Amino acid sequence: MIPANFEYYRPDSVAAALGILQEHGDEARVIAGGHSLIPMMKLRMAEVPHLIDLQAIAALRGISIEGGTVRIGAMTTQNELITHDDLLQAAPILREAALQIADPQVRYMGTVGGNVANGDPGNDMPGLFQALDASFELHGPEGIRSVPARDFYEAAYMTAREDDEILTAITFARTSGGYAYEKQKRKIGDYATAAAAVLLTKEGGKVATAAIAMTNLSDTPVFCADAAGALVGTECTTDALAAADAAMQAVIDPMQDNRGPAEFKRHVAGVILKRAILRAWSRA
């Protein structure tokens, strides 16, 4: 319950935050909403001698939708995602997913950038942004670079972000067609036993494009290109769903934990994927 002590900083620009990060190297970490990091610090699983609070950096906030591109500042909270009406028009899957994350209090504080940068495979947004083919904007001492969500996750808590970089924004194209974020969990606030993000478009009564990613079924989110490919050109028939399931099963790698053994998670993953596809199809 009691974190180890640290120095606290509240810079008001990305440049100032980067300066502190550089000065202290891996002794420093940024804090966003604090709802993954503070719990880890309370359990002394994370020790952070220099804590850089990003709350005063206005450039990290806000949602903009220009042309076909949606840009979400890293410090945007889950609650802001849920209550943003233009975002609901541009990418309704975000509200559907955010409402399945944590609980009201956590959603007022927890940020989208923290969710994706954390690297915990239990987080819901990473798979969702892989399905959306989003890019993560990283600011470092050398400048800004952009990493596709589909290339960002390496292993549990290991991402393409370098220690001296800050994830500042997420961008992706406005969506059209059907969508679903389907999550099986033991109770409110739990990480998924299995969850699926599905986006698909329809043309001439058949699936024209599809994207699928699965959550908490490996040590990273799992983008399932072949499962999505199995749907294209079909009417989401039983056979197409079975083919998508088989392709998804080939790339997930669930681990046994309190949520159940691997075989059970594979079963749940299949059920969840089917539900998500059918809901997305019904909305397409």
Add this chain to the structure above:
Amino acid sequence: MAKKLVTLTVNGETHELAVEPRELLIYVLREKLRLTGPHVGCETSHCGACTVDLNGKSVKSCTVLAAQADGAEITTIEGIGKPDALHVLQEMFREHHGLQCGFCTPGMITRAYRLLQENPTPTEEEVRFGISGNLCRCTGYQNIVKSILAAAEQMNAMKEAAE
């Protein structure tokens, strides 16, 4: 580590305090300001017994550093009503038996207070989802939901009467 001077406006009163950066807001409220209504029921940010209103948001004060709250306006259960002038929510929790041991109640009412600001006419389902960050070991929630729905109705009637 250097202590940090923070300014917290709590229940309308401004306090300047020197805190260690690691001090959690819940402990500053309870131990320094002696506002012992908000409680600690867990160390994993689940139970919501420590819920306070911070800059118009329901937050779990066990998962906020006092340093992060520097400059914030905070309302605790002590600022929602007084023993001789209860808030409607407090009246309704009493009338509808929305509490037993009372340990979750300050957090529960503080959360319900914000929920009804954002959604003055919630359905039962919306109330249940809206308080899902608050655990209760005693009531089974049923009477808490009744209390909140009754409070919403009364608050709306009072608002209408005032117009």
